[in-house]
Amino acid sequence: MSNFSELMNSNRLTRTRQRKATNAFMLALTGMVTVLALIPLFWIIGYVVIRGGKSINLDFFIHMPTPMGVAGGGVLSAIEGTLVVTLLAAVIAIPPGVLAAYYAARYPNTPLGVALRFSTDVLAGVPSIVVGLFAYAVLVVPMKHYSGLAGGAALAVLMLPTIIRTTEEMLKLVPSTLREASLGLGAPEWKTSLSVLFPAASSGIITGFLLALARAVGETAPLLMTTLGNERFDIGQIIKSGVQGHQSIFAIIGRIINQPVDSLPLALWKYAQQPYPERVDQAWAVALVLMLFVLIVNVTARVWLQIRARRMKG
């Protein structure tokens, strides 16, 4: 095939046969690499499910961690910490994300729109550990201690580009006739977007939130330098003492987010490096919980988006 003169000399029939053979071989090869790439996916999922399934039980979800080397116990502090940090991230990232996405969808070609979409792309490419350093410099240094708030802010920066992009795509899918009808009835632009455009795109936008959340839940690197980890983090205890001390709800929330917290990926990372087999078992159980959460959210979100997009087009 490569050598021209060789081809000229060879019999026409063998040449055709050769080309057909190359064709079949290379096409089969593309199918084979696709299968090859999927092997790790099924290997990881299968192994984590089997190994993690063995060590998961109810105690795992409802008990605090035991001291090193002592069997039993759970990862309640990590579960609570992950909930606090990701919820905080969602609260910080969602409102600006949605508004920026509206601007990007509505004015894509203004200078600000172009700059906004470019920044979103750049933010999406910033390594998560660098975002962790940023949150450290902005929040941990001035506050002088590690906190769930700093972790939430770091995850919010990581969620922001995903939220902006998916929301922008969803808003673009809303037929412009809806907008025009609302404006034609005399509604101002802000009312049109809040009561017509956002509701029309709401299920897609919420799916985008879920995808961003799924990404944030599994992030570990930025938490190393923001939330640090805290095996004694216990929301129940904080709330109980707060209620007994007649503190306001804001003071209690403040105490929850203003101290180092644990999280599932951090716990996994620590446990995986310990010599105690029961800790390694727990690491697998944490991996199972994390992975199942991420996979389920991803698959349902994608199915939902697909249905949604089809309905909007049709």
Next chain:
Amino acid sequence: MQNRKAISPNSLTGRLLRFLHHGDRPWQGLLIIISVLVIILMLAIGELLWTRSAGARSAFGWSFLAPTANPNWDPVNDHFQAWPFLYGTLETSLFAILFALPIGIGIAIFLAELCPPWLRTPLTWMVELLAAIPSVVYGLWGIFVFLPKVVAPVGVFLGDTLGQIPVLGSLFAGPIPASGSSRLAASLILTIMIIPTIAAVSRDVFLAIPNSQREAAKALGATEWETIWQVLIPFGRSGILGAVILGLGRALGETMAVTMVIGNSIQGGASLLLPGYSMASIIANEFAEAVSQLHTDALIEIGLILFIITLLLNILARFLVWQVTRQTPQEAR
């Protein structure tokens, strides 16, 4: 509606409403402020890393990054050189690209050109799920399954074969540690993690190539593969390059999985089979326990370098992908 009193156009409220365009001015202002804030956020990341690393930059200058045979990373005596991390990151990422590129393009070709339509969506999703699995889970699986089962035997094999070749051999000089923790392990895990990026972007590139190109090649008698190899790949070349660069950006910044399998050793020669260190993993391992201000500054400077590299790569990649998709109007597909 009946209960609401009409607002007289000349009343104060009426004039105020008109001035605000019935709320549209504040709304526009809000949108613009938020959009500007997102842009500022991106700039602020670079700015903060720059100012926070000032101590390390003035103390070491460019020698911080210079290649050196005996790297000196000594938190106790406050002396820092980033070369081993830079080298480890670059070597693992480049090999990951080398492994992932043919596989990623193969998948993209299969998904865009050959795959029956009913199989296309599920396969695309499965490939993308590879990117959704958290990187700590990759790391855990790497330590306990992938390293002993795959990396260690492959490493021994590479050391015995490629390691014996005179010049190239220095890159594959063994012996690989028995645990398998090595730069090779990091490269292979990174390969798995960046395949979805390369596959997804190149698939979009293939889908953006107008059908007239395929029809013309086939009308001239080209086989399916000849169409792909001689027409489609050259046509989408810069887009595929963009995919590679995006994948590279992901590989450079990947932290947890790499930290768990690379071996975390500052010593170690050039070889892929030896344990090493990466820029992201030194930050992950030492930042929370940094012993001095200069130590923290040096780690932040490593973060700054990482930020600058990924920033430049992203800009380049977006530009290349944009060039391809710009050429082709949507209707032409």
